[in-house]
Amino acid sequence: MAPIARYAQGVSILRLLRRPPQDGAPAIARSGKFPVWRWVILLVAGVYFLLPLYAAIRFAGFKAFGSVFTQPGFAEALWTSIQISAMTWIITMALMLPTTIYVHLRLPRLRAVLESITILPIVIPPIVLTVGVLQVFPTQLKATMWLLGIEYVILAMPFAYRSIDAGLRSIDLKTLTEASNNLGASWPQTIWRVIMPNLGTSLLSATVLIVALCLGEFTMASLNLVTTFPVWIVEFDQLNANISTSASIFALVVTWIFLMLIVTLGSRRSRRTGAGEVTLFTVTANTKTIGES
Amino acid sequence: MANTTELVTAPGSQAGPGAGRIPRRPAKLPPPLQAAVRLLGLVPFAAYVVVGLFIPLIAVLIGAFKNPTTNAWTFSNIDTITHGAYLRGYENSLELSLIASILPGIFGLLIAYAIFTAKRGGKVLRQMVITASGVFANFGGVPLAFLFIAALASSALVTGWLNDIGVNIYAHGFSLFDLFGASVVYMYFQIPLMVLIILPALEGLRPSWREAAENLGASSWSYWRRIGGPVLLPSFVSCLMLLFGSALSAYATAEALTGGTIALVPIQIGTLLNGNVVAGQENIGKALSLGLVLIITVLMVVYVLLQRKAAKWLR
Numbered sequence: 001m002a003p004i005a006r007y008a009q010g011v012s013i014l015r016l017l018r019r020p021p022q023d024g025a026p027a028i029a030r031s032g033k034f035p036v037w038r039w040v041i042l043l044v045a046g047v048y049f050l051l052p053l054y055a056a057i058r059f060a061g062f063k064a065f066g067s068v069f070t071q072p073g074f075a076e077a078l079w080t081s082i083q084i085s086a087m088t089w090i091i092t093m094a095l096m097l098p099t100t101i102y103v104h105l106r107l108p109r110l111r112a113v114l115e116s117i118t119i120l121p122i123v124i125p126p127i128v129l130t131v132g133v134l135q136v137f138p139t140q141l142k143a144t145m146w147l148l149g150i151e152y153v154i155l156a157m158p159f160a161y162r163s164i165d166a167g168l169r170s171i172d173l174k175t176l177t178e179a180s181n182n183l184g185a186s187w188p189q190t191i192w193r194v195i196m197p198n199l200g201t202s203l204l205s206a207t208v209l210i211v212a213l214c215l216g217e218f219t220m221a222s223l224n225l226v227t228t229f230p231v232w233i234v235e236f237d238q239l240n241a242n243i244s245t246s247a248s249i250f251a252l253v254v255t256w257i258f259l260m261l262i263v264t265l266g267s268r269r270s271r272r273t274g275a276g277e278v279t280l281f282t283v284t285a286n287t288k289t290i291g292e293s
Numbered sequence: 294m295a296n297t298t299e300l301v302t303a304p305g306s307q308a309g310p311g312a313g314r315i316p317r318r319p320a321k322l323p324p325p326l327q328a329a330v331r332l333l334g335l336v337p338f339a340a341y342v343v344v345g346l347f348i349p350l351i352a353v354l355i356g357a358f359k360n361p362t363t364n365a366w367t368f369s370n371i372d373t374i375t376h377g378a379y380l381r382g383y384e385n386s387l388e389l390s391l392i393a394s395i396l397p398g399i400f401g402l403l404i405a406y407a408i409f410t411a412k413r414g415g416k417v418l419r420q421m422v423i424t425a426s427g428v429f430a431n432f433g434g435v436p437l438a439f440l441f442i443a444a445l446a447s448s449a450l451v452t453g454w455l456n457d458i459g460v461n462i463y464a465h466g467f468s469l470f471d472l473f474g475a476s477v478v479y480m481y482f483q484i485p486l487m488v489l490i491i492l493p494a495l496e497g498l499r500p501s502w503r504e505a506a507e508n509l510g511a512s513s514w515s516y517w518r519r520i521g522g523p524v525l526l527p528s529f530v531s532c533l534m535l536l537f538g539s540a541l542s543a544y545a546t547a548e549a550l551t552g553g554t555i556a557l558v559p560i561q562i563g564t565l566l567n568g569n570v571v572a573g574q575e576n577i578g579k580a581l582s583l584g585l586v587l588i589i590t591v592l593m594v595v596y597v598l599l600q601r602k603a604a605k606w607l608r
Contacts, residue, residue: 132349
């Protein structure tokens with residue numbers, strides 16, 4: 001639930017898109033043995049994860065699933081979350097895309113600095129950030145979705161930066177921008193028509209993550225008193241626990257299917273967009289590579 | 294600092310910088326200025342981060358040491374949070390995070406290893422488990438609490454099944470609403486998180502090491518004891534740091550599940566933010582937040598040090 005989980009989700013999608021898993025395992029497992037232990041572990045995991053789901057569905061009843069969409073407040077809450085997603089996406093892209101490109105071209109040495117700054121939002125507990133934000137932001141912004149849009153950009157930043165950074169490393173940015181500028185394109189044109197189409201995978205995973213973040217963030221939204229989709233689920237729970245649980249299980253399954261689709265379809269074309277290595281949970285040992293671009 | 298190029302062009306001169314110097318390329322600014330102009334491109338980003346992240350955090354830091362009514366500097370907030378109910382909140386939070394990071398850490402590693410080494414149908418299995426982990430790692434709050442209440446509350450489905458086969462978990466002291474019960478629930482998002490963050494480290498284990506070990510006659514056990522284990526250990530422990538931080542900052546699930554029956558720091562901060570404040574205690578929430586940030590800082594320092602160690606082998 002912490003931002004680290006959202007970040008980990010984004011990174012894993014990016015990794016799957018860039019380097020789809022191979023059929024057949026690497027030989028670090030001892031070959032020639034019947035792997036009983038593997039089935040035991042997967043069985044235990046399956047029981048632990050699916051049994052509570054089954055219990056909840058049985059408790060809530062299947063009828064509840066159909067009536068989720070007609071509940072009062074459902075459409076408004078979803079619409080609020082969608083608006084926040086759009087706002088967060090626009091600000092994130094308008095801010096991070098030019099900045100990351102600029103750093104790659106002009107200030108490659110500052111990449112390490114940006115990396116450490118953008119790691120902060122995933123390690124700082126959202127509740128702490130919320131305390132500070134509600135303290136310093138002007139009253140007009142409090143309890144509005146604008147405040148959430150502004151702060152979700154901060155929460156989306158760690159992944160957005162790394163995703164765009166990895167994408168830019170996998171293309172020949174310098175040649176592309178020089179060629180485009182020589183042909184008379186302005187910077188916005190170059191970004192829109194040359195760089196963005198080349199960053200397909202990175203931008204797709206950044207978009208997926210931003211939408212998932214905005215549709216799932218609870219702490220800040222609830223303490224800022226805005227009824228987003230996850231806040232609605234909780235508020236509604238006090239009226240009818242069955243329906244709100246069905247809504248969240250439904251959201252869980254839809255998200256999973258959606259991610260599977262993206263990964264399956266997206267990894268087919270990953271050869272084209274280049275396979276830049278994504279090392280996002282590891283601190284690089286040699287900082288010498290940072291100067292290259 | 295003396296300008297070295299100037300010393301070369303005018304060796305005998307001890308005049309100040311710029312004296313009698315003819316700029317070679319008059320159109321260009323001097324290097325320090327050039328660098329400054331280049332940094333201007335970062336202004337929008339820097340401004341956003343300062344306003345959206347740094348100023349709020351600094352406000353928390355300052356507020357933790359301020360008396361809310363007189364606005365004078367004080368240690369009384371810090372004094373309050375290190376005693377009584379708030380101290381217990383820290384103790385509970387740390388204990389819960391410890392259980393909810395070590396158990397999921399071990400189990401997550403096993404799952405990650407199981408899917409990583411799966412041979413037949415491995416590709417589909419890996420894709421399914423990784424995407425599902427991404428979804429489950431972000432599942433929490435009231436819906437998650439509901440899942441476990443429906444399954445493991447005192448008269449719920451699974452509890453009933455266990456009763457039927459003669460295992461009465463509630464007679465053995467299990468409760469969904471104490472620290473151990475909460476950590477069982479936390480595992481629901483902690484295990485998938487571990488799977489996601491330990492996989493890159495597993496992928497760094499090179500097949501050739503295993504082959505070499507086997508060719509030299511090593512058993513599976515001695516491979517893990519002497520090669521795989523030591524190489525993986527720093528990554529494993531650093532992932533535990535992330536899990537610990539994740540459990541420590543979990544708010545929605547803690548609130549939904551315990552509803553205040555267990556004192557936990559994030560819940561206490563949330564209660565204070567919701568306006569349930571005694572006069573003069575407005576800044577306790579900031580002091581509590583500062584405490585969380587300090588714990589997270591320690592975790593992250595250990596994380597970075599261990600990752601440096603791990604990076605030697607895994608890249």
